[in-house]
Amino acid sequence: MANAPGLEVERRLWAAGQIHVCGVDEAGRGPLAGPVVAGAVVLPSGVDLHSQLPGLNDSKQLAPSQRSRLEEIIHQVATARGIGLATVAEIDAINIRRASLLAMKRAVTALAQTPSFLIIDGRDLLEESVIPSVAVKGGDRTSASVAAASILAKEARDRIMRALSREYPEYGWEHNMGYPTAEHRRALRQFGITPHHRRTFKPVAELL
Numbered sequence: 330m331a332n333a334p335g336l337e338v339e340r341r342l343w344a345a346g347q348i349h350v351c352g353v354d355e356a357g358r359g360p361l362a363g364p365v366v367a368g369a370v371v372l373p374s375g376v377d378l379h380s381q382l383p384g385l386n387d388s389k390q391l392a393p394s395q396r397s398r399l400e401e402i403i404h405q406v407a408t409a410r411g412i413g414l415a416t417v418a419e420i421d422a423i424n425i426r427r428a429s430l431l432a433m434k435r436a437v438t439a440l441a442q443t444p445s446f447l448i449i450d451g452r453d454l455l456e457e458s459v460i461p462s463v464a465v466k467g468g469d470r471t472s473a474s475v476a477a478a479s480i481l482a483k484e485a486r487d488r489i490m491r492a493l494s495r496e497y498p499e500y501g502w503e504h505n506m507g508y509p510t511a512e513h514r515r516a517l518r519q520f521g522i523t524p525h526h527r528r529t530f531k532p533v534a535e536l537l
């Protein structure tokens with residue numbers, strides 16, 4: 330897997346004395362329904378990706394079975410991990426960009442230990458965070474810590490959407506995860522808006 334994320338960013342930080350380097354990423358910016366969920370992962374310095382985290386990649390590049398397997402491995406290998414979310418109400422109140430950052434901040438707060446440095450996927454740093462940080466566009470494709478965080482976030486969010494699908498089976502959330510698929514859009518027109526839909530998102534707002 331030539332393009333798999335590596336440890337270049339982490340190694341520079343470890344060499345500079347930042348021992349507890351934390352990757353942070355979110356899942357669920359694009360869906361019409363459900364929360365946005367973030368993961369935070371601290372990998373041990375000197376982790377061997379080939380032997381300890383074989384197949385690690387950005388969650389979007391992995392099949393569901395691969396993500397599930399890697400989630401278990403990450404829980405065993407990581408020295409700390411956290412999950413945070415922002416609700417649909419928060420997304421509608423402050424917009425998806427700020428809600429994503431809020432979910433990331435909550436994931437970092439949920440860690441058992443305070444990290445010494447954050448590698449954040451995307452362009453934005455966390456608001457009001459006192460932890461030294463760097464924002465890396467496409468970080469889930471280049472940083473192993475961020476890729477691991479993306480997997481935990483995606484798996485946690487998928488579990489939430491599967492649970493919600495049992496309450497609202499018409500929308501197909503157990504497989505579309507709230508994304509604006511043709512199936513989901515048809516169900517919206519036929520059955521209307523649920524409390525779990527993001528009312529500020531255009532396809533939902535148009536039905537209000």
